[in-house]
Amino acid sequence: MVSMLLSVPAVVSTCLLLFLANLVGNVRGGIPTTLDGPFKPVTVPFDESLRGHAVDLPPTDPRLIRRVKGFEPEQISVALSATYDSVWISWITGKFQIGYNIKPLNPKSVASVVHYGKLRFPLSHEARGNSLIYNQLYPFEGLRNYSSGIIHHVRLTGLKPDTLYYYRCGDPSIPAMSDIYYFKTMPISGPKSYPGRIAVVGDLGLTYNTTSTIDHLISNKPDLVLLIGDVTYANLYRTNGTGSDCYSCSFPDTPIHETYQPRWDYWGRFMQPLVSRVPIMVIEGNHEIEEQVESRTFSAYSARFAFPSEESGSLSTLYYSFNAGGIHFIMLGAYVSYKKSGDQYRWLEGDLANVNRSVTPWLVATWHPPWYNSYQAHYKEAECMRVEMEELLYSYGVDIVLNGHIPQIYR
Numbered sequence: 001m002v003s004m005l006l007s008v009p010a011v012v013s014t015c016l017l018l019f020l021a022n023l024v025g026n027v028r029g030g031i032p033t034t035l036d037g038p039f040k041p042v043t044v045p046f047d048e049s050l051r052g053h054a055v056d057l058p059p060t061d062p063r064l065i066r067r068v069k070g071f072e073p074e075q076i077s078v079a080l081s082a083t084y085d086s087v088w089i090s091w092i093t094g095k096f097q098i099g100y101n102i103k104p105l106n107p108k109s110v111a112s113v114v115h116y117g118k119l120r121f122p123l124s125h126e127a128r129g130n131s132l133i134y135n136q137l138y139p140f141e142g143l144r145n146y147s148s149g150i151i152h153h154v155r156l157t158g159l160k161p162d163t164l165y166y167y168r169c170g171d172p173s174i175p176a177m178s179d180i181y182y183f184k185t186m187p188i189s190g191p192k193s194y195p196g197r198i199a200v201v202g203d204l205g206l207t208y209n210t211t212s213t214i215d216h217l218i219s220n221k222p223d224l225v226l227l228i229g230d231v232t233y234a235n236l237y238r239t240n241g242t243g244s245d246c247y248s249c250s251f252p253d254t255p256i257h258e259t260y261q262p263r264w265d266y267w268g269r270f271m272q273p274l275v276s277r278v279p280i281m282v283i284e285g286n287h288e289i290e291e292q293v294e295s296r297t298f299s300a301y302s303a304r305f306a307f308p309s310e311e312s313g314s315l316s317t318l319y320y321s322f323n324a325g326g327i328h329f330i331m332l333g334a335y336v337s338y339k340k341s342g343d344q345y346r347w348l349e350g351d352l353a354n355v356n357r358s359v360t361p362w363l364v365a366t367w368h369p370p371w372y373n374s375y376q377a378h379y380k381e382a383e384c385m386r387v388e389m390e391e392l393l394y395s396y397g398v399d400i401v402l403n404g405h406i407p408q409i410y411r
């Protein structure tokens with residue numbers, strides 16, 4: 001059995017937790033095991049440029065500006081499927097609209113095609129996928145509605161483990177294809193087979209502190225990124241684009257909790273340099289609820305990311321599981337029913353029962369709000385979820401739980 005070391009860089013802001021998990025026992029990368037220790041603790045000097053009062057990047061920041069023409073792909077990202085032999089490629093084409101009289105784009109007007117292969121030239125394989133748009137609608141006087149660009153998700157299958165693939169995405173008939181990017185598949189699942197380094201981050205946002213976190217994360221060359229909820233904080237803004245650290249303090253009289261959906265597009269552009277080559281796996285946080293007309297929730301989250309939901313039998317974007325080498329990750333939804341009588345619990349029972357610990361010895365569970373913390377603002381917030389699910393996770397010997405939500409580190 002291998003062991004896992006969590007090293008905690010000193011990158012902690014008021015809304016951010018970052019752990020870099022170095023999987024030890026990695027036979028490929030030569031990362032030492034805890035049996036080779038004890039080691040002197042490694043810490044990163046505190047970055048004085050980090051601000052306790054986090055400041056968002058403005059829309060004029062060059063990293064947030066749309067740089068493509070027509071229906072060329074932007075906001076390109078990679079996500080894992082349930083096993084090493086499949087990944088999702090996602091991107092957006094066309095401009096979002098925000099205003100009072102918006103006309104949604106036709107998602108069928110642009111094809112979803114990925115050309116990929118082990119060689120840069122020629123990209124010998126082609127996969128086709130699906131496209132959609134989502135709307136964020138506020139039927140109240142003076143509030144602006146939003147309709148997304150066309151969001152594309154394509155699943156590549158039949159991939160080899162631990163292998164570099166080149167790809168480009170878009171619609172070749174326009175033509176509007178992206179540049180060529182690359183990603184590496186996860187190693188095959190087995191007790192001696194692990195990704196070298198996994199970055200785990202929560203409460204990311206799009207502030208100047210975020211830029212420091214992502215720079216730090218990139219410099220540590222992760223093989224996989226887990227984002228454990230609270231993604232863009234678009235819901236700290238009104239539909240007119242004015243924002244506040246405390247929405248309810250600054251805007252106490254709005255008829256519904258508004259959002260400014262272009263923040264999602266800014267975030268997608270900002271993240272592309274990382275997530276177009278390193279797979280990112282996301283689970284929802286409270287900032288993704290984003291209630292709109294007819295009590296619809298999680299529209300942006302569910303539409304923009306690809307999830308291995310169907311592949312892992314969940315049929316919901318709000319909880320799913322996947323393997324990364326010898327680790328089985330369970331991503332749980334804290335803002336959807338977790339009751340013993342509900343769908344998620346039933347799915348979790350089945351998923352846990354199917355885990356073969358001789359193939360994936362490590363069992364890691366994540367969800368956004370921690371069950372245990374002493375932070376006054378969120379104290380016992382997730383207690384009901386704990387009461388329903390804790391015993392089940394214990395009974396299957398979950399090794400590690402990773403959470404976000406509170407701006408403190410507990411080990």
Ligand SMILES: [Fe+2]
Binds near residue numbers: 229230285286405
């Ligand atoms: Fe949160």
